[in-house]
Amino acid sequence: EPEVTQTPSHQVTQMGQEVILRCVPISNHLYFYWYRQILGQKVEFLVSFYNNEISEKSEIFDDQFSVERPDGSNFTLKIRSTKLEDSAMYFCASRENVGAGYEQYFGPGTRLTVT
Amino acid sequence: GIQVEQSPPDLILQEGANSTLRCNFSDSVNNLQWFHQNPWGQLINLFYIPSGTKQNGRLSATTVATERYSLLYISSSQTTDSGVYFCAVEDDTGGFKTIFGAGTRLFVKA
Structure with a gap:
């Protein structure tokens, strides 16, 4: 069964450094998402992406964040200058289409630790 | 925006017991x-269930969209069922x- 993959599984970085989290969505999917989950809290929507554009973003997704689909398979989340409070699990998701009948498929997550 | 409430927040069961988890949406x-979440x-x-009822082994789920709630049933619980159960909804204004x-x-x- 096709699945969403994410790399790395765990990343440790120092405050102020840039990080890029990578995701490979399911191949025929057109809609892509990033979520984050701070330890012990609920999963929060960050951004959705379709047709090489951001479709919607939350208030969390400020100028420090950016997303890109650099080629036909990868979908990346970049944090320009990491802060301690960026430490969280980051989930990528994809879906074939929007609307009723199309579920999201989630990747296993990348645990980001900012020291 | 849409609000999602789950109950109960915490649940402790003896192995073999049944339980019902609820998700209300606004x-x-x-x-x-x-x-x-393991x-x-x-x-x-576990389930993609915008409406109706589905079953998968010891788990089943029902969504009553007109009354804005969903239920997740766990029967004959096992220690491996431990973890956090999340309900996630998407509103009907765009899908993003x-x-x-x-x-x-x-x-x-x-």
């Missing part, structure tokens, strides 16, 4: 999914944003 939804943090997709509930933390005792 507006019409196009999609609803139930997830189990001890490694992975989100395991999914809102998660705060989750139900389940612990099943041997």
Whole structure:
């Protein structure tokens, strides 16, 4: 069964450094998402992406964040200058289409630790 | 925006017991999914259930969209069912944003 993959599984970085989290969505999917989950809290929507554009973003997704689909398979989340409070699990998701009948498929997550 | 409330927030069960987890949402939804977050943090997709009833082994789910709630049933619970159960909904205004509930933390005792 096709699945969403994410790399790395765990990343440790120092405050102020840039990080890029990578995701490979399911191949025929057109809609892509990033979520984050701070330890012990609920999963929060960050951004959705379709047709090489951001479709919607939350208030969390400020100028420090950016997303890109650099080629036909990868979908990346970049944090320009990491802060301690960026430490969280980051989930990528994809879906074939929007609307009723199309579920999201989630990747296993990348645990980001900012020291 | 749409609000999602899950209850109970915490649940402790003896192995073999049954339980019902509830998800209430404040507006019409196009999609609803139930997830189990395992001890490694992975989100395991249990059900995609915007309406109706589905069953998968010891788990089943029912969504009554007109009354804005969904229920997840766990029968004959096992210790491996422990973890956090999340309900996630997507409103019907575009499909680009999914809102998660705060989750139900389940612990099943041997």
